[in-house]
Amino acid sequence: METVKVADKTVKREFPAMTVDEAYDTLKEMRVHGAGRIARLAAQALRDYAKEAKGSTPKEYWKLVLKAGEKLRSARPTAVSLPNGVNYVLYGGRTSFESGGSIEDIRYATVNAANDFITSSIDAVKLIGEIGARRVKNGDTIITHCNSQAAISVMKKAHDMGKGIKVYCDETRPKFQGHKTAAALAAYGIDTTLIVDSACRLFMDKTDKVIVGCDAISVNGALVNKVGTSQVAVLAHEARVNFMVAAESYKIDFKTQMGELVDIEERDPTEIAPKEWMANNPKVKFNNPVFDVTPPEYIDFYITEKGIVPPGGILTIMKDLYQYR
Secondary structure: OOOEEOOEEEEEEOOOOOOOHHHHHHHOOOOOOOHHHHHHHHHHHHHHHHHHHHOOOHHHHHHHHHHHHHHHHOOOOOOOOOHHHHHHHHHHHHHHOOOOOOOHHHHHHHHHHHHHHHHHHHHHHHHHHHHHOOOOOOOOOEEEEOOOOHHHHHHHHHHOOOOOEEEEEEOOOOOOOOHHHHHHHHHHOOOEEOOOOOHHHHHHHOEEEEEEEEEEEEEOOEEEEEEOOHHHHHHHHHOOEEEEEEEOOOHHHHHHHHOOOOOOOOOOOOOOOOHHHHHHOOOOOOOOOOOEEOOOOHHHHEEEEEEEEEHHHHHHHHHHHHHHH
């Protein structure tokens, strides 16, 4: 894996080098899964752009960096980790720009903010694994949904601790992200079974816990995650199974604090029906939402890098992170 060294920071490159346009297309087309990885890809692309961008004045240079950040932020409307990650990087550069820094000062601050974000994001996943694994008991059977590095980290750590867990991964249609999760867990040595989404209730009776990831958290503690998550939460609630969410704190959606609703991304209907079938059934309408919202009353707690947090405790974390909005 290539490393990038800037000043006193050395950060491993998680993704191939990409221009801002290439990163935008990669994010837009969902060629990278997992909210944390989405944020880190954007931070990496913005970092690399900031390293090479030219400008005759600090103001001109900073405008170029801001424009690149705005494009990356616009790639995915619901995965709030993306704008929050970009905003963290821009906050570092903005502080230098507003204090009268030179082009090189602003470049240095922006690049190092990106490296800080990437490093802290990766460290957060590790911490979440360690904290969450303590809530897993020996012999637990777990259901998980979609493909979350944070949720996978909890299960891998529980396995490392010798807890002998068993995991059911639902497929997570229409993109089948559950296949990636099942493959990763099985390769790690965890007893893993892939099930269809509609079989979740059938297997819930055999389950001790549900562990899912997170794309966004609203001010009231509601969870925005891959479509189908809310159904799993309702089934877990009905079956008296703990529903746990592995979530880095930067996935909090600050817009919801001011009353804005989360914008649920809608994708191309060809993801759920072949073009030929659509042509043969012209009167059929399509909806293909990527995410849904799970109310806080169906969530037992969030596992964050800052510790276990009930849905009602999200506002406290928000206050700590507000400067990076």
